[in-house]
Amino acid sequence: MCMCSSYSEYFLVLVLSLTLYYLFNMNIAEDKTMAKNGLLFVSNAAKTHSACQKASKYVQKKLYINLRKNTQFTLPTVSQEIEKLYTKATSECLNLDVRLIVKPSEAVNTIKTNTPIDILMYDSALTNEVRDLEKSVVNLNTDYKLQSIEFADVKQADINPKDEPVKTxxxxxxxxxxxxxxxxxxxxxxxxxxxxxxxxxxxxxxxxxxxxxxxxxxxxxxxxxxxxxxxxxxxxxxxxxxxxxxxxxxxxxxxxxxxxxxxxxxxxxxxxxxxxxxxxxxxxxxxxxxxxxTMAEDSHPQRSHEEEQKVSSSNQRMRLLGTILRPPVPNPNIPDWPYVIGLAGGIASGKSSIAEKLKKKGAGLVNCDIIAHELYKPGLPLNSTLVEAFGKHIINDKGEVDRKILGQIVFSDKDQLEKLNSIMWPAVLAEAQRQTHALGAAGHRVVVMEAAVMVRAKWYRSCHQLWSVIIPPEEAVKRLQKRNNLTEEEARQRIAAQPSNAEQIAAANIVFSPYWSYEYTQAQVDRAWDQLQEYLKSRG
Structure with missing residues (x-):
């Protein structure tokens, strides 16, 4: 009787343990927390390109897919599935990093991924192989979960004997x-x-x-x-x-x-x-x-007509415009409010048009180029200082500094340009900061400080964020020629005297490029402004 009781208790414990194991490992659908990285085994090729959408319910970052080796694992079939899977992933699994393991696995083989696996998934046709599947995966997290995926709606792949062989x-x-x-x-x-x-x-x-x-x-x-x-x-x-x-x-x-x-x-x-x-x-x-x-078609739901129809890095870079590339770092050297955005950009880059769009959003605007122009007026101390440095011929009939004549002097001579900068920069920055504080006192939470020399003068160190505007240099030359009535050589000289696009964005939190349509530029500004408002909520 004691022996019987012991066996009964043992059997009860065993059943309970197996039940708990099943509930914990198999019934993940009831677990609302998605796994970061997962591996999905599929039993035939036809299921491969449907796997992404099905597995995306359980995985949020990286999804590995492995096609079990069987009669359908032929190189032509896998070659076709590679294109189908990644093309579908572009539209169906936008946020998933999908990776089809090209080397087939069998129970005796091992699968080793660079990323630890949080969830192991398999289609229901592989239920009897689950234990072998578990053993084949090297990089499983200790608390990984199991999940069966149904592919009842997917037919077996057709094996075409006329498939072009894949030569290795x-x-x-x-x-x-x-x-x-x-x-x-x-x-x-x-x-x-x-x-x-x-x-x-x-x-x-x-x-x-x-x-x-x-x-x-x-x-x-x-x-x-x-x-x-x-x-x-x-x-x-x-x-x-x-x-x-x-x-x-x-x-x-x-x-x-x-x-x-x-x-x-x-x-x-x-x-x-x-x-x-x-x-x-x-x-x-x-x-x-x-x-x-064949190039995969870009079926991104938000693809603009300005972007390429194929999946491309160019499209991805265009979609970065107006988004946060580098998180802002708190600046203890300036007051918390108003929140100052330094707006940089080369000559003829469209920087002022971006500034005006931000102004319409509600930002206060300080234009450092206008400040510099105002400081050129007769009667101001800076006027006589510039005459002493560059000569009386820089003064026009109205007694103002002739910016065109001064530009001809400094844009062709690096030493002369440095001399001008040493005179102008401290005076312009001081006035810009005064105007910024005034706008803040008037109720502006955000003030944009626009300056062509923002990067070169490192004025962004006096701002909370740096936003930069760039266009292709050849486009900048054309715009500058048309706007300032310059020769091509003169336009190139002025652009060459400024920081390159790469320098303009090296420290930028957000980048704009008003090279395409008005609507595309506006969309960049809208994204940047919306993200800024969300960020400012956390600052109180």
Missing amino acids: YEYVALGGTFDRLHNGHKILLSQAVLRSTKHVTVGITDVNMIQSKKLWELIEPVEQRIKAVLDFLTDINPDLEYNVFPLQDLYGPTKDDPKFQMIVVSEETFRGAVKINEKRKENGLNPMDTYVI
């Missing part, structure tokens, strides 16, 4: 900017990895190769891009050799290294592959085979 190579190469790794990049990289059996080389375009790009000043540092690409590659197949390096020219090592057998390119960079093969021929090498991927 030991050494595969590709190149690109890879700024802010997006789904188009992932297609390119994944197709290269799928076709390699040993080694993949990726050239990341460096400074001298990116300056023709749209908003190139916002491109991430090459070291950061290299790290992101290497992280992705080792996630989708850690068993290959990778060489990810800064690319200084079009050719890189492919022009003279006989090991390379294939290059993967996009439709728009196909011509580059042709040139590389021409160079290889000159060097007595066999041409590389070329695989061309």
